[in-house]
Amino acid sequence: MLAQLIVSGLVNGSVYAVVALGMTVLYRSTTVVNFCHGEFFMLGAFAILVSQQVLGWSYTASILFALILLMLFGSLVERLLMRPLQNAPHISLAMMTIALSYLFKGISRFFYGREVVPLEPLVDGGPIELGSVILLPQDLLVAGSSLLIVLGFFYFFQKTQAGKVIQAASQTPRGAALVGINVPRFQNFMWGASAALGAVAGILIAPSTLVYPDMGAHMLIQAFAAMTLGGFGSLPGAVLGALTLGVLENLIGGYVSSSLVEITAYLAIIVVLVVRPQGLLGEWRQGRG
């Protein structure tokens, strides 16, 4: 049971990691805490649903469509709704993302209000037994895809010129602008990338959890808890926090009480903020950095 709980926790945690990574990337590049990231997650799943069931497209075409759509959507949100607020206090930016969260949820409820719609698994196949651990092909795909995405992002930020420029621009926007870097364009790109990451997580998990307008709310809390646990703003921290949270949820549910599974994320946030506010891999920051 222990091995199964840990492995399944890692699979769940890998989805949390993709969501948390999307939020962290945006936070690092724009300092915006995006409360509508759960809705990017939900819209990604709905984009697949619509392209498959309404337009009749294949899974591959639907995934491409969903990623491009959400990338454009994230960029549009930045250009039309967030950029006008770029000099506003943080609370205004946060309030805007909260308002957008309810708006997107409301729109999807308008069309799919009472629907909880199933999606075909991305890969078929019966359970695979690895000793005492049972996994579905879908689980392996979720964990594998998440791992690839995480590694891809790390490579991009650590090894590529564009990634380093983005990091520099996010750390000192004014300095970056002075040396000729188009900071708004980078920030616009990061909104798009963040929305696409949200969509990836939605696409990966929707075949297991079904698609419905409120599916993003729960995931947002898990992502916040992962970011807090790993260290707010730290990319490796977000991933480590997410995997830890996934395993913790399962272990607490399995060995303590199933009624504690849902509060594990909140407990993690509280404990980390009290005991180690910078999280596992984060650094102390004062104010906006």
Next chain:
Amino acid sequence: MRKLLSTAALVLTASLSVAVTPVSAETGVTADTIRIGMFGPLTGPTAVGSLPLFGAAAVYKDVNAHGGINGRKIELFIEDDACDPNKTISATKKLIAQDQVFMVHGGWCSGTVMAIKPELARNPQLPYMVLGAASAAISTPVMPNLFHPIATTNTVTRTMLDFALSKPDTKRVAIISHSDEWGKSHINPLLEYMKTKGIEPVESVWLERGSTSATSQLLKLRNAKPDVVLAILYPPELTLYLRGADKYGIKAPTVTTQGVSIEDMVHRVGNPAATKDLFVFYPLSSTLDAPEFSKWVDMYRKYYPNEPVETLSFMGMTGALAIVEAIKRAGPDLTREKVIDELNKLRDFDPGLQSGPLTFTPEVHAGITSGKMIYWPKDHAEIVATYPVDR
């Protein structure tokens, strides 16, 4: 003087016009209409509860299409409460004070119905019929103006356990449930009933709404080696559970509440092996495709052609039919008091829709006390009273 005479003439004319116009003394009733207020979740995550509202509304529309009741047509005032208790309280106040309805028929979520009980107590003359909410606490203890025409959680959980124990050699019963108000409204009567049978659950786990994984719960259930699992879950989480149970090799049959419909679950889970041993409490008399049930399906489709036809679509109809019957029996001189009296006299009311007869007495307003189970063995639904041992 002329001014005084004019004023007197006006007053006299006004008085006479009031005297000769046929005015009903009862709120919400005119010479040719009866206002009925309805509410339910038309939007939001529980908007599936709009289906029973449409079913009930179809009954009223059909009554109007056939001439109404005692010469009066039913006029519906429908409010969306989104299963939010605050919105339900506002909707009920609006229906009573602003729309001046004769009676109210609504409530899909138990929490919302519980929230308006104080308002109903303040308006003891107002007849109120529950639409689909099942908590036994709604109608126990009895409130004189509140009538509960669907199987309560007491009836549902007793039926579930009796059905589970009808499986030969069943001793080990496990439970998976939500821990919210809805879950507790089932769990509490279930545990009490289990106690009377001398049974303790071998495992009891919680799965919260919105969960994306049920691994720890599933592994605990698997370790408990149950003969049967009683699942008190909403459709998304039941889907998660059934898929996981198949993955982890939990072979015990799953018995669940009327909160889901079998057709919907078979479709959602998308894996026949995971749903072939799923048994759902069934509140209707026949399967939806049975010839004897086509009357109700046709009625629903006639007035709501674009809405899905599911078990839930018919759960509000029995209450609507009981209201129509009581208004009919109350006669042309319609009052709220007479309707409440007639509802209290309704015995073994069986229009061929619900799984058991509806009976209200002044002492008992939980009108349905029996139910059956339905399952999907291969390619169609079948109703069963006991576990099908010949499977």
